[in-house]
Amino acid sequence: MADDFIFTSGSLTQGHPDKLCDKISDALVDHVLAEDPLAQVNAECAVATGILFLALRFGGSASPDVAAVAREAIRKAGYTRGGFQARSCSIMTSLAEVEQPAPQDERTLDPADYDEFPAQHQVTLFGFACDQTPEFLPLPVALAHAIVRRLDSLRGDGTLPGLMPDGQSQVSVEYRERRPVRVATVALVSSVWPEGYGDLAALRRDLEDRVVRPVLAEQAPGLAGETQVLVNPHGRLRQGGPELHAGLTGRKTAIDTYGEYARHSGAALSGKDPGRIDRAGAYAARQAARCVVAAGLARDCEVQLSYGIGQARPIGLDVETFGTGTLPDEEIKRRLLDAFDFRPAAILARLGLRHLPREQGRPFYEALATYGQMGRGDLVLPWEEDGLAGALRD
Incomplete structure (x- = not known):
């Protein structure tokens, strides 16, 4: 890039x-x-x-x-x-009913036994973090999530009557020297019921004034003065949702992670218990990358983990800081290996992933299914904790 x-x-x-x-x-x-x-x-x-x-x-x-x-x-x-x-x-x-339950709760295991619980699937995973936003996410995807979240909220409370639940946002950000300097364009598409807005201009005005501009003012102050806002640029929609287009679990992994600003695994996150390494490992890689940035070791950090079937320890781990690191990438990698245990049982024990729906209440994983699974300030997510950042500084 x-x-x-x-x-x-x-x-x-x-x-x-x-x-x-x-x-x-x-x-x-x-x-x-x-x-x-x-x-x-x-x-x-x-x-x-x-x-x-x-x-x-x-x-x-x-x-x-x-x-x-x-x-x-x-x-x-x-x-x-x-x-x-x-x-x-x-x-x-x-x-x-063919899946076997886990043989033991990982939180009760002695760490010496973690090798006895290997990965059951092969996968390569990526975690990413950067200092562009308080959520340690790239600005384009953070703004896109905030816009659709506000759209859902205003539709749900009746502030914007007549809107269908189906909508999407797209945000373009201009970068100079890899730093965001301007929100160039925001496109917001929302479906309406036939008996909804009779005036497309009114819909566009309402969505820009009540959805887009408040989000930009709050989350991108100083970067949105020349932003082009496009609302339903192809006109009025009279249909949306499953009546218009089909849906499938796991088809929006980029939206769930980093908005394609960084690499992500092809494996879906939703619809599987966290005993699957393709879900738990994605969270562990995100936590590691976030801790690197929180420790001040890099402005941008991507952590790559690869697992093989029947292997407890990752068969591959790499770190890329894109020239923003204060230390060589190899040194950051060494510190990550000293501070983090990336074996599947260790991840499940450290993050308590199996118990979150019971301990935090439902919905937990369902709440992650929209607005991204990383950098969620509205949820208490163990993989967003950066307490191990201090160990990386030593």
């Missing part, structure tokens, strides 16, 4: 079909783990028109009412009327 560039990231409201599928899948993860933290669960959804198809594989003592969980997630996403709605959509399920 050059020093001077414009970078664009996007985000989706909770009613976008792909995000709706993520929400339903993670709602099931919450329900299963709240009943049995040692259960394994893999939930995948597909939605189109008036039909939701849900495949659930799980094991343990949990017995969720799958259809009821799905309908409640659809209702909370805002689909309470129209051609696709929580009460009347058809739900087809494929249920299999």
Whole structure:
């Protein structure tokens, strides 16, 4: 990436079909783990028109009412009327109790036994952090998330009546010497019901004045004076959501992570219990990268972890600071290996990932399914804690 560039990231409201599928899948993860933290669960959804198809594989003592969980997630996403709605959509399920529960709670293990619990899947993961925002996220994706979150909030409380739950944002930021200097463009697309706004100009004015400008004023002060704002640039939409386009669990990994400003794994985060290393490892890599930046060792940091089936320790770990480090990347890598244990059992024990839906209450993982799974100031996320930053300075 050059020093001077414009970078664009996007985000989706909770009613976008792909995000709706993520929400339903993670709602099931919450329900299963709240009943049995040692259960394994893999939930995948597909939605189109008036039909939701849900495949659930799980094991343990949990017995969720799958259809009821799905309908409640659809209702909370805002689909309470129209051609696709929580009460009347058809739900087809494929249920299999074939996953074996975890043999032991990792928090009760002696660290000497962590090698006995290897990764069950092969995956390469990336964690990233930077100093562009208080959330240690790149500015484009942080702004895109904030815009759709505000859109969802104002739609939900009736401030902007007539909006459908399906919407998306796209934010372009200009960089000079790899530092953000201007929010160049914000595009916001929101669907409306036929009986909603009769005047497209009124919709555009309301969304710019009540959604876009307040977010920019709060989160990008001084960077938004010349920002071009585009609201529904292709005109008025009379349909949205599953009636317009299909959705699938795990199709928006870039939105879940770093808005494509940094690399991310191809493995989905939503719909699987944290015993899967592709989920737990992504959080561990993010925590490591965040601690590097919080320690002042770099302005930008990417941590790469690779796991092999049957191996407890990562078969690969690398650090890239893109020329922003105060120490050589190899030295930062050495310090990470001294401060962090990246074995799967160690990650689960340190972050307590199996117990979060029970200890913090539902929804936990469902709440992560929209607005990103990293840098969430509205949630208490153990992988966003940077207490180990001090150990990296020594």
